[in-house]
Amino acid sequence: MDTKRRRPPIAVGFAVLLAASPLVVIAAGPKAKPPVRRAAPPTAEWDKATAGTFYDDALSVLSGPRPDFSTAARPASAGSHNGGQAATGPAASAEGGFKWSSLISEDTLVDEIKTQKDLVAETVTTPSTFKGGGYNQARKSFSMLAVAFGVIAAHDEDVRWKRDAVTARDLFARAGFNCKTATDQALNESQLRIEDLQLMLNGSSPQGKPERDDDFAWSQTAARPALMARLEEAEKAVAAGLSSAGEFSKLQAEIFHEAEIVAAISEVIGQPDFEYHDDESYLEFSHAMRDAAVRVREACLKKDYEAARAAASGIAKACSGCHESYR
Numbered sequence: 454m455d456t457k458r459r460r461p462p463i464a465v466g467f468a469v470l471l472a473a474s475p476l477v478v479i480a481a482g483p484k485a486k487p488p489v490r491r492a493a494p495p496t497a498e499w500d501k502a503t504a505g506t507f508y509d510d511a512l513s514v515l516s517g518p519r520p521d522f523s524t525a526a527r528p529a530s531a532g533s534h535n536g537g538q539a540a541t542g543p544a545a546s547a548e549g550g551f552k553w554s555s556l557i558s559e560d561t562l563v564d565e566i567k568t569q570k571d572l573v574a575e576t577v578t579t580p581s582t583f584k585g586g587g588y589n590q591a592r593k594s595f596s597m598l599a600v601a602f603g604v605i606a607a608h609d610e611d612v613r614w615k616r617d618a619v620t621a622r623d624l625f626a627r628a629g630f631n632c633k634t635a636t637d638q639a640l641n642e643s644q645l646r647i648e649d650l651q652l653m654l655n656g657s658s659p660q661g662k663p664e665r666d667d668d669f670a671w672s673q674t675a676a677r678p679a680l681m682a683r684l685e686e687a688e689k690a691v692a693a694g695l696s697s698a699g700e701f702s703k704l705q706a707e708i709f710h711e712a713e714i715v716a717a718i719s720e721v722i723g724q725p726d727f728e729y730h731d732d733e734s735y736l737e738f739s740h741a742m743r744d745a746a747v748r749v750r751e752a753c754l755k756k757d758y759e760a761a762r763a764a765a766s767g768i769a770k771a772c773s774g775c776h777e778s779y780r
Contacts, residue, residue, distance in 0.1 A: 552609050556716040556747065559612045564710060566601050566614075569594040570650050577643045584635040591643050595629030596675030597683050598650070600721055603674045614653055623663030624649060626674045633676075672726035684718045687711040688772050691749060695765050701758045708761065712749040715768060719743035742771035 573594035576587030583591065599622050606618035614621065628646045631639045649659035690711040694704040701708065719742040721727075729735035745767030752761035 553604055553607060554610050556720055557604060557713040559610065561710050561713040562601050562605055563613055565714060566598060569598050574647050577640060577647060580640060583640045588632045588635040588639060592629050592632035593679050593682050595625045595632060595646065596679035599626035599629055599674040600680065603671065604717055617653060617658045620663060621653065621659055622674060624659060624661045627663060629675055629679060670726040671721055671724035677722055677728050680718050680722055684715060687714040688768055691765050691768060695762045698758045701761060705753050709750060709753040712746045716743050716746035719746065738771045742768055745771060
């Protein structure tokens with residue numbers, strides 16, 4: 454008697470496996486798709502030992518659809534944002550979001566926040582200072598603070614205060630909108646926001662609790678006039694710093710900072726829900742200003758005065774063209 458265990462025929466063993474496997478589900482679709490042409494299997498015959506190691510059709514024991522490699526992500530390139538603007542425009546980050554680092558650096562954001570904190574602190578020292586006109590500066594400073602923290606929250610790099618950036622963005626945005634009038638309530642809130650900002654500068658979190666009813670929109674950070682005022686200040690600072698090669702040499706850090714502010718604000722004011730955001734001519738002006746500011750930034754890094762001066766003329770041209778059309 455032959456005591457050696459016999460291997461069942463491959464076809465029978467495979468049929469038993471299919472019947473027992475919970476992974477195989479056969480379902481009829483609503484409409485049969487045309488067969489997909491694939492490469493033919495090799496015609497060479499396997500020996501019995503090798504053939505018993507493999508399934509006749511491995512795909513039959515797999516579940517789920519085949520992957521569609523035609524939709525695989527491709528590397529982002531410069532200018533892919535906003536419908537593929539000029540190559541000098543910002544690029545998308547590796548994660549697919551907007552690459553804010555192509556417009557503004559951590560150092561500029563931190564320095565801007567500290568500067569605006571000092572400016573607004575001077576306006577809330579006394580009720581007479583605030584109500585005598587300081588509320589206008591408070592409105593501009595809180596608006597810029599809200600935008601700065603909004604950029605930090607969305608930034609593609611690990612920027613300082615990122616953990617609390619969303620909370621700070623909403624707190625300072627509310628303060629900026631409330632400073633449209635010089636009321637006691639606006640003054641009290643402004644003083645509380647200065648305390649929050651000081652806590653953040655000291656390494657703590659803000660104590661204020663913002664109210665969030667809707668999904669975030671950039672238009673909620675600030676009113677456009679407040680941002681335009683800061684934009685004009687930055688444009689004038691860049692122009693002044695480029696009045697001569699000597700000034701450029703002395704003020705490169707300041708020019709770099711103000712150019713990045715121009716680039717960031719120009720991007721923000723073109724975001725959905727801001728006034729004129731859906732006006733093609735307006736967007737052309739804001740994008741032209743943004744791209745020119747990026748070129749000034751690059752020229753500062755290269756210490757190229759002529760290139761910086763030429764790029765700054767693009768900022769001035771876009772700024773004046775926008776004012777003529779929309780003021």
